[in-house]
Amino acid sequence: MPRFSIIVPVFKVQGFLRECLDSVLGQSYTDFEVIAVDDRSPDGCPAILDGYAERDARVRVLHLAENVGLGRARNAGLAEASGDYVLFLDSDDHYTPGLLEAVAARLAATRDPDILVFDHVRTHWWGRGGRSSSADLLAAAGTGTVSVRENPEYLHLFLVAWNKAYRRDFFLRHELAYAPGLYEDAPVTYRSMVLADRVACLERIGVEYRQRRQGAITRTPGRRHFDIFPQYESLFAFLRQRPDLAWACPPLFERALDHMLFVLAREDRVRLGHRPDFYRAIRSFHARHVPEGFVPPDSPRGKEMRLLATASYESFAAARVLRELRGFAGSGKRRVTSAVGRRAGRALYAARSRRPLDPQLAVYSAFSHRGVLGDPAAIHAKAGQIAPHMKGVWVVREDAVDTLAPGIDFVTPGSRRYHEVMARATYWVNNVNWPGALAKRPGSVHIHTHQGTPLKYMAADLLAKPGARHGFDVPKMLWRADRWDHSLVANRHSELVWERAYPCHFSSARTGSPRNDVLVNANAEATEAARARLGVPAGHTVVLYAPTRRDYRRGGHVDRIDLARFARDLGAGHTLVVRLHPSLAKGIARGMGLADLHRRGVLIDATDEPHVEDVMLAADVLVTDYSALMFDYANLDRPIVIHADDWAAYTASRGAYFDITADAPGHVSRSYRELAWLFDSGTWQDAESARLRRGFRERFCEFDDGLAAERVVRTLMLGEGMAEPGAAGAGRVPGPATARPLMDAHGRAH
Structure with missing residues (x-):
């Protein structure tokens, strides 16, 4: 039996799921099981989960037959858990390194309390935020345990499932379970806290809580936020059945009102038209459950609680607006002027939108x-x-x-x-x-x-x-x-x-890239026509060099290689075509001497060529560093060489989604000497190059089948049906670069 059962409900988080699972499986403490619950996720999550389960025996996957929501997905995982303690982790969040080892140590030191609470950091989509408001409470608890009856302030700890480790027999004995709907954390968290004899606290950030810009249910406005009322009704129905917990009613009533008023104030939760009804529902809850002698806290939120007993929504809203205006007036005239300017711009466009x-x-x-x-x-x-x-x-x-x-x-x-x-x-x-x-x-x-x-x-x-x-x-x-x-x-x-x-x-529309249709459908005639438009001599092997910009250098450009030398080292029968990143087209190209080299016939400067598809069609091989051009060019199934002499600096400054030097579409050079050798020896087009390119095309040209533009028009604009991407092009072999053999630097045919 493992020490921990970590339950991860999963729904539409394919962009974050791997990071979540890696944060658990990479923990230094390893005595745990992961129960991942696929809540009928319609994206790539089920396949991701199955892949992890195949690779790591600690991962078990439950594929639910229907979507049941976050709360019931947690319950499904709990039914399969076997650990001493249960932890819940949302699948778009992740653990910090060393968390489980710290939790295990604190549990051992406190002799297995009912609940252990740890801290978190909120990671906003625009950047990492600070520690939670619970940090001081967690620190005050020290290394022992606390009782909420004696310390009701601990009901102010963050109201979520994923910042706690619950002793599983305690959770099951009290028949704790998550209800369907939003705000399902509230009744379980508060019930468990008032039922627990001993609660341990760990002043340590254990979870990076991702505050997603879109996709979070609680940040999607609508009437679903009225779910908060039945959630708290269930909590107070439980309290009515437990006279021994009467002491908990006043503090939990205050927490409930605080939560409801918080939701009411959020534009991303309660729509303007729903606010009167939401406010009346709070007043109704207040009238039914207010404990005798309840005194609201001395705070702005406490002032709102006092209004609930007598004020209509109109009076409540007017009081809130007055408070906001006072704060707005102190922010200066510049903010007001900016807001007026934005409104004027929107009004101008609106005038054209009446038809x-x-x-x-x-x-x-x-x-x-x-x-x-x-x-x-x-x-x-x-x-x-x-x-x-x-x-x-x-x-x-x-x-x-x-x-x-x-x-x-x-x-x-x-x-x-x-x-x-x-x-x-x-x-x-x-x-x-x-x-x-x-x-x-x-x-x-x-x-x-x-x-x-x-x-x-x-x-x-x-x-x-x-x-x-x-x-x-x-x-x-x-x-x-x-x-x-x-x-x-x-x-x-x-x-x-x-x-x-x-x-x-x-x-997301899996259509393929319309611009690549011309590459997918290319043949030798199209290649020769493109070469003629660029002025490539007949019979030459064309080497396309296409570097990207560098964010760590002013102006975005770094001279990676001596272009004249590279053109010379390629030898007779070769033409070097250079295309810089579009952001470097002005000035930088002149600084590299491209215009002069072009005039002298040393190379062809294709930086200003408007149709990059023609440039790719003309090339027999692409030499690039980290340009996205490589993903398009791979559709031609022609050799690609990655020149990665500054990969570490590039990734440190810009960041990359994967290591192109490890998952390359062809051979990788890390110095000009290596690059020149690849071409001098003919290695750039050997069997290993073809093998690497084949794997790269399978991964990154997956939906490019030559029908992308038609698929967009028919499915997204005309509303018609069409075959899945790739079906029509299955087994497709791109047309050859030319109808002639390619030559190495010594004039040998390959």
Whole structure:
């Protein structure tokens, strides 16, 4: 029988689940079992759980036949527990290192108390917060035990299931169980605390409590928050049956009112229109259960409790507004002026939104209005083929208008027609966020395509990397992303990352990347046409060098290799094509001497080539460091070389979701000498390179089957059905780079 049974209820947390389980299984204290309860999770959680169970015998998985909610999922796990003590851990939180060893030591020192309570730290989505308000209470308890009857202030400890270790026989003897609905922690926590003879405290942070921006039930407004009333009714019904616990009624009544008034004040819980009913429900609870002689605390919340006996909702709300206005008045004129400016902007857009949405109008943009490019361009082109009745309008900057092909309908930002089109379009397609002044209209459909598979940290994950997020307003970025309805993904890795990095309201769409359709469907003729457009000499082996930016250097650029030397070392019959990151296209390319090298025919500078797909099609091999281009290029099944001479510095400054040097799509070089040897020896295209590339493609080109653009148009815009991604392209072998043999630096054919 293990010392601890750790029960982990799981539902729609695939982006956080591995971190949670790893935090438990990596504990230095190992005498425990993990009972993971799959509450009929519709995402990748069941498969993740089964994978852990296969690898670690301490993990058992219960797959529930139907979704029963957090409370009853905990009960299901409890029924299977066999440990001396039971701990509950929410699957989007995680344990701190060494917690279980510290808990075991304190339990032994206090001779197995009924309950042990430990501390936590709240981790907000924008960054780590401070310790809990319970820290001082936990410290005051010392190393012994306390009785709540003698110390009722311990009812102020944080009201959750996951900061405690319960002795299992105590939990079962008192028939403690979690009820369905929200706020299920309240009756169990308070019942257990007043029933316990001895409660031990551990002044140690044991849980990183993740305050998710989206997805948490308690932060989703609606009438479900009225569940708080039956939860507390059940608690007081229990107290009425136990005259010996009459002493607990006054402090628990005060805690109940405090909790209810807290929920009432939260805009992310009780909607404005529901507040009168919620307040009346609090007053009703107050009238039924107020203990004789109850005295509210001397605090702002205590003043609200006093109003419950006599004040209508209107009077209560007026008193609260008056208090808020007093605080607001002291914050200065700048805040007021800023708020007025934001409201004026919203009113201007609202004036254009009085007409109904046009169900056949779609608006497109890419790379901050730089032109008809990327995924949006592929979707627009496919819509023109299979849905010609749908009108597509592009938002394009004035300095990019000259790049548009004849027949493209466009508007420029800020123009009168721009506001008209944006206000009436039903479909919005973009690979970056739309400006914040454009409020999402009910009924509109926002399709976000992203710009590739993420390797480096993005969005909310940048909060842990202050250097990399310099210049980014992450909260505002996420506020804009709240408008997304669909987030396109090409693989499960992207799905997990985007759901974690953008904790917003969207649904992931496993469509594949529309921009990659041209690569998936490529043939030798397409390759030769792309090479001709770039000016590649006939018969040459094309080496594409595409480095990414560096956040740890001012300007974002570091000269990794001597390009002239690399072009020379490649030898006769080779052409070096260089494409810098788009953010480095201005100025930096000139500083590297690319223009001069291009003019002299040493290499081809493709940095300004608008269609990166053509650049990839022209290449026989890609040399990159950490550019997302590699995930797209892998669709061609052509060799990839990773030049990772500064991987440690890059990950320290920017962060990465996995180690590209360990899970590489081909050979890895860590110095120019190694890079040159790979090409001089022909190793860059050997059997090992093909093996690595095959595994990489299976993982990251999973949903790219050449039908991504059509799938987006049919399923997300026309509402039609279509085959699952990958089905049509199963077993697909990409077309060859060229119809000729590739050459090494010595002119040998491979």
